[in-house]
Amino acid sequence: MRTFALIALFIFSGVLAAFVFGFDLKDTVQPLEYDDEQEGLEDQVVIKFSHVTSEHTPKGLAARKFAELVEARTNGTISVEIYANGSLYNDQDEQQALKENRVQMIAPATSKLTSQFPKFQILDLPYAFSSYKEVRKAYEGSIGRTLLAELHTSEMKGMGFWYNGFKQMTSRTKALLHPADFEQMHFRRMPSPVIERQFQALDASTSLLPFNKTYQNLNVEFIQGQENTTSNIYTKKMYETQDHLTVSNHGYLGYIVLTNETFWKNLSPEQQKIIESSLADTTDWIRRHSIETNDAHLRELKRTESISIHYLDKEQQEIWRHALEPVYIETEKFTGRELIQELNQIKDQ
Numbered sequence: 001m002r003t004f005a006l007i008a009l010f011i012f013s014g015v016l017a018a019f020v021f022g023f024d025l026k027d028t029v030q031p032l033e034y035d036d037e038q039e040g041l042e043d044q045v046v047i048k049f050s051h052v053t054s055e056h057t058p059k060g061l062a063a064r065k066f067a068e069l070v071e072a073r074t075n076g077t078i079s080v081e082i083y084a085n086g087s088l089y090n091d092q093d094e095q096q097a098l099k100e101n102r103v104q105m106i107a108p109a110t111s112k113l114t115s116q117f118p119k120f121q122i123l124d125l126p127y128a129f130s131s132y133k134e135v136r137k138a139y140e141g142s143i144g145r146t147l148l149a150e151l152h153t154s155e156m157k158g159m160g161f162w163y164n165g166f167k168q169m170t171s172r173t174k175a176l177l178h179p180a181d182f183e184q185m186h187f188r189r190m191p192s193p194v195i196e197r198q199f200q201a202l203d204a205s206t207s208l209l210p211f212n213k214t215y216q217n218l219n220v221e222f223i224q225g226q227e228n229t230t231s232n233i234y235t236k237k238m239y240e241t242q243d244h245l246t247v248s249n250h251g252y253l254g255y256i257v258l259t260n261e262t263f264w265k266n267l268s269p270e271q272q273k274i275i276e277s278s279l280a281d282t283t284d285w286i287r288r289h290s291i292e293t294n295d296a297h298l299r300e301l302k303r304t305e306s307i308s309i310h311y312l313d314k315e316q317q318e319i320w321r322h323a324l325e326p327v328y329i330e331t332e333k334f335t336g337r338e339l340i341q342e343l344n345q346i347k348d349q
């Protein structure tokens with residue numbers, strides 16, 4: 001009888017402990033589903049991918065696609081967390097955050113690397129490219145390889161280039177159809193000396209402002225105009241503060257996908273291979289879809305009726321081109337003659 005009471009007391013205290021401390025008695029007797037060879041949660045790699053544009057832009061959509069591919073191809077053992085709209089880091093701090101491995105991937109506009117890596121200025125030259133084919137040749141050819149190699153001294157590893165689209169000019173009050181229309185106007189620009197020279201050649205002044213501060217500064221009229229792709233103009237609602245958009249196609253805005261070098265080296269060769277193949281497939285996708293997205297957003301801009309869209313005729317295009325030629329001479333000092341020659345070869349092909 002005493003023995004029975006002791007056994008009952010033992011069982012009762014076990015059940016009580018399970019209630020109080022939250023033990024699940026079932027777990028102690030269930031066989032483990034996976035053996036030790038299987039990857040557990042502690043083996044999961046998390047890639048924090050930070051970027052500054054909306055989720056509906058070419059970059060936002062590509063980041064999502066890349067995340068889906070990586071997660072599917074690694075059965076979820078690598079997960080990609082996306083922070084869009086500068087919700088984690090912005091233009092000014094995302095490169096530093098990457099170098100310190102606070103995020104593992106970013107995709108800034110190539111213009112945003114020009115101060116640290118002056119050769120990147122080649123991609124910002126006005127009228128550097130007159131077709132998507134030429135942009136692709138630069139990114140995938142020797143210009144792209146030279147630029148990726150430039151990063152070797154940094155904590156950032158260049159993984160490849162992503163596409164957005166050709167830049168268009170927007171302005172308040174007057175339409176920009178002739179270089180003289182830029183005189184005395186104040187524009188937002190990205191941190192690229194070429195872009196600063198481009199506006200100087202048009203007798204306009206500029207302020208260097210982060211992407212996510214552009215709308216506000218247009219709204220309070222600190223700046224009167226800016227240049228960007230139609231997807232960025234539409235998704236950032238810049239049409240609310242701008243009366244005119246000139247389809248100038250005077251420059252190309254694309255991205256460099258970067259990862260943290262040490263983070264990369266610590267991945268297994270299999271993990272690296274999956275990330276590289278997912279990135280290659282995403283790059284192929286964004287190359288085609290960025291064109292559609294920008295076209296669709298131009299159509300949306302036309303539909304808003306709050307911004308007038310202007311097209312330059314052949315003669316006007318030639319006048320713009322001619323006005324911006326001096327930018328090449330200045331830029332050669334930073335890029336070297338060889339890169340400019342390679343750019344010219346792409347145009348001749």
Ligand code: LMR
Pocket residue numbers: 052053059108109164190210211228232253
């Ligand atoms: C900008 O600053 O205008 C762009 O670089 C934003 C982006 O990432 O497309």
